Amino acid sequence: xxxITLTLAGVAIGLEATTFNVAFLTDPVGPKAFPLVVAAxxxxxxxxxxxxxxxxxxxxxxxxxxxxxxxxxxxxxxAAALPWIGFFLSTTLVVTALARLYRGPWKGSLTAGLVLxxxxxxxxxxxxxxxxxxxxxxxx
Amino acid sequence: MDSxxxxxxxxxxxxxxxNIGLAxxxxxxxxxxxxxxxxxxxxxxxxxxxxxxxxxxxPESALxxxxxxxxxxQYGNSISTILLNVPGTxxxxxxxxxxxAMTKDGRGGPALAISAIASFVGGTLSIFGLVLFAPVLAGWxxxxxxxxxxxxxxxxxxxxxxxxxxxLVRALAATGFGLWLATVGLxxxxxxxxYTFGQIQLLDGMDFxxxxxxxxxxxxxxxxxxxxxxxxxxxxxxxRVAVTGQELAMTGWTMIRGSILGFLxxxxxxxxxxxxxxxxxxxxxxxxxxxxxxxxxxxxxVAAPESANNAAANGALIPLLTLGVPGSGTTAVLLGALLGLxxxxxxxxxxxxxxxFWGLAASMYVGNVFLLLLNxxxxxxxxxxxQVPRWxxxxxxxxxxxxxxxxxxxxxxDLVLMTMFGVVGWLMRRFDFPLAPVVLGLVLGPLxxxxxxxxxxxxxxxxxxxxxxxxxxxxxxLALLSLVAPALLRRWTDDLPGAEAPLQEGE
Numbered sequence: 001x002x003x004i005t006l007t008l009a010g011v012a013i014g015l016e017a018t019t020f021n022v023a024f025l026t027d028p029v030g031p032k033a034f035p036l037v038v039a040a041x042x043x044x045x046x047x048x049x050x051x052x053x054x055x056x057x058x059x060x061x062x063x064x065x066x067x068x069x070x071x072x073x074x075x076x077x078x079a080a081a082l083p084w085i086g087f088f089l090s091t092t093l094v095v096t097a098l099a100r101l102y103r104g105p106w107k108g109s110l111t112a113g114l115v116l117x118x119x120x121x122x123x124x125x126x127x128x129x130x131x132x133x134x135x136x137x138x139x140x
Numbered sequence: 141m142d143s144x145x146x147x148x149x150x151x152x153x154x155x156x157x158x159n160i161g162l163a164x165x166x167x168x169x170x171x172x173x174x175x176x177x178x179x180x181x182x183x184x185x186x187x188x189x190x191x192x193x194x195x196x197x198x199p200e201s202a203l204x205x206x207x208x209x210x211x212x213x214q215y216g217n218s219i220s221t222i223l224l225n226v227p228g229t230x231x232x233x234x235x236x237x238x239x240x241a242m243t244k245d246g247r248g249g250p251a252l253a254i255s256a257i258a259s260f261v262g263g264t265l266s267i268f269g270l271v272l273f274a275p276v277l278a279g280w281x282x283x284x285x286x287x288x289x290x291x292x293x294x295x296x297x298x299x300x301x302x303x304x305x306x307x308l309v310r311a312l313a314a315t316g317f318g319l320w321l322a323t324v325g326l327x328x329x330x331x332x333x334x335y336t337f338g339q340i341q342l343l344d345g346m347d348f349x350x351x352x353x354x355x356x357x358x359x360x361x362x363x364x365x366x367x368x369x370x371x372x373x374x375x376x377x378x379x380r381v382a383v384t385g386q387e388l389a390m391t392g393w394t395m396i397r398g399s400i401l402g403f404l405x406x407x408x409x410x411x412x413x414x415x416x417x418x419x420x421x422x423x424x425x426x427x428x429x430x431x432x433x434x435x436x437x438x439x440x441x442v443a444a445p446e447s448a449n450n451a452a453a454n455g456a457l458i459p460l461l462t463l464g465v466p467g468s469g470t471t472a473v474l475l476g477a478l479l480g481l482x483x484x485x486x487x488x489x490x491x492x493x494x495x496x497f498w499g500l501a502a503s504m505y506v507g508n509v510f511l512l513l514l515n516x517x518x519x520x521x522x523x524x525x526x527q528v529p530r531w532x533x534x535x536x537x538x539x540x541x542x543x544x545x546x547x548x549x550x551x552x553x554d555l556v557l558m559t560m561f562g563v564v565g566w567l568m569r570r571f572d573f574p575l576a577p578v579v580l581g582l583v584l585g586p587l588x589x590x591x592x593x594x595x596x597x598x599x600x601x602x603x604x605x606x607x608x609x610x611x612x613x614x615x616x617x618l619a620l621l622s623l624v625a626p627a628l629l630r631r632w633t634d635d636l637p638g639a640e641a642p643l644q645e646g647e
Contacts, residue, residue, distance in 0.1 A: 033596070034589040035334065038319045045313035059570075064366045068566075071362055072559060078542060079555035091542065095535045101365060104531030112532050116539050130194040130547055 067101050074098060087132040091117040143271055150498030153200060154506050159499070162197075162205040163507040170212020171514060171522060175220045179357070179537055180229070181213035182579070185473045186352040187540050189480065190547035199481045200496050204503040206477055207457070210470060211263060211504065214413070214450045215511050218255040219522060222442070223248055231413030231449040234421040238434065238441025245437045253383045254439050255446045256515035258395045262447035263508040265399040266406070266454035271501050273407070274490065278462040281487040286594035287606050289465075291615035293588045296409040296465050299622040300577055308623070310573045318581020321346045323589070348476045348582050350545050350554045354561025355568075355575050357541045361534055362566040383439075391443040394424050402448030406455025409467025416452035417445030454504065461485050461497060465584070469576030472583045479583075 059065065074097045081090040092113040099109035124130045153159060169188075173179040185206050192202045214231075221232040222239035235255065242251035284292070301311030323334050325345030401423065402416040424444040425434045434441050456471050464485040466472040478485055483493065490497050514522075545558045568575060592606075599605030607613055 034592055035320070035323050037592075038316055038323065041312060042316040042320065045309050045316060048309045049313070060366050067365050068362045071365060072563060075358070075538075075559040075562065076556060079552045079559065082546070082552050082555065091539055094542070095539050098361070098535035098538055099531045102531035102534055104529070109531065109535075112535060116536055120539060120543055124191075124194075124543060124547070128191065128194045130191075131550070132543070132546070 070101055071098060083133050085137050086134045088117050088121055091120065143275065146494060146498045147271055147502060150502035153495055153499030154503035159201055159204050159503055160506060162201050163208050163503045164510050166205040166208020167212035167507045167511050168514060170209040171216035172525060174213030174216025175522060176525065176533065181210055181470050182352060182473055183357040184209050185477065186349050187544040189349050189477055190544045193480065194547060199483050200499045202481055203496060203500050206474060207500060208507045210474065211450065211453050212511060214453050215256065215259045215515055218446055219252065219519065220526060222251045222255060223523065231417050234417045234445040235442055238438050241437035247437065250383050250387060250439065251442050252519050253516060254391060254443050256512055258443040258446035259450045260508055260512045261395040262399040262402055262450035263454060264505065266403040266451035267501055267504045269403045270454055270458055274458050274462050277458060278487040278490045281463050286591040287608060287612045288615065289591040290588060290595055290606060291612045292463060292465055293584050295615050295619040296467055297580065298619040299409040300467060300580055302623050311577050314573050314577040315581045318578035319585045321351060321582045322585020346582065347548050349548050350558050351561050351582055352473055352579055353541045353545055354558040355565035355578060357537060358558055358562025359565030359569060361538050362562060363569060364534055387439050391440055394440045394443045395447040398444045398447035399451040402451030403455040406452030407458050409459055413449035413452040416448040420444040420448035461489055462487055466580065469579045472580040476583045
């Protein structure tokens, strides 16, 4: 699996690199030389892995995979929600969700989310004056 | 002596109240993250970076803070290693052998004390080495041309790949991945976009903070989900954190030998603390011969690797600062930090930025004193942090990662990118690919390409120019040598228990 992915990636990167043509060259090798070297390296590593496969890797039990998927969705949802509902609410929600995925109790998780969001807001906006999104929903 | 006057000048910078505070904050943070699972110095430094840019610290102060985290984490690492038998990084694996044996014996206190003292000795002696050798190396490296730099970076990659873990091919693949990531964005010479997949956000290239936090912190969040019961470890009673005069006398030479060995190994790229601590341990075991109780709680078995890995950590700063070529994942992140602060490390750093170098060196003395003071009487406070349950700790790390990544470009797109790298990082761990070469490749990639193209421009496109000078040839030779070195080293350490232990990421 890893071998196939690597080989394909190497070849794809190499092919893409050949399209980096510029009208005039400021240096003799241009923008494609280095990516081509990289592509060759990746392809070589991929082929080597294909030729000498190792024992297959065990995946974690489905229950764990499910929770990992949940964490990933929480991360992506956070990215989507941040500009919209703002830093405070989305951070509270995501921390609570993650704490729940780590089998924290409901009350504790919610408290952790609230305290952490407030602390980070104070630290970054108050102390470092680094703007964090307030949320378009509340401004309109 | 010239260095001495420079160093005294350095102290005048390091002893400014802000810098003392930052050194203290840095080493305390370092101890903390070195001890806890799931953070580690790489993430701590990557997360702190946007904060530092936002706070507008001067480069000196920023570096004092970040390097404090870097060497402080070496101390913290030994706490969880000795008390819980969970070495956070590969460099602490050998400490676990005798350190944990001492804890089971009810001598955890002396083990913690000697590890703090040995770390202090290793740290302080190696700063002396840093001050002594960095100017020499810088004077020598000033003759490096683009071909030499290119060869030097190849050496850094081959050394890191061959020492990073089990498989050379996998490390090579990881390096290639990192180098490819480095080419994403506008080509600096011709301004044509490369590998941007039509995304405007990718024109600027991959920000290494986003990639690093994704690969290390986010993948750790996924990884630890498999083991949610952990985190509330009960630590054994460790008694008074002190050593007797006799124990100190017994370990004196051990620590000095460990420091020198560690420093020398640390200067080499790639090798770092892991090899240093293995070598120091096996050397001491041989010297002690039959009088030793190595493996059953010999105090020298803690003193040797702890002095060595701290010395190695500081030794690794020499190639970083004087050549601009890091040899490990963590020093690669430090290089990224320096570049972000507008500092280009290299042979000219010492002459052009004397305040930065000497201020940093002096602050490392200050920081090591703080670490000793923190670790001897206050170790109990740190240990309490080990009791924080995982369901609070890990989401907190995730939230910090979010803020840090968002702060880089103020874009939610980076959060998506970070999540993707988290998944990639998790898969790479699962399939046994090392992560450190990716970061090294990402940070060194642009420098490598620049030097390659300069070398080609100078030679008119003649690739043999890369092997044209004696220095370049020597470096290519060293690169080859580093690929066979692990086999030789294994012969030296094969009688060592735990030497076959899988090397972990995050050093």
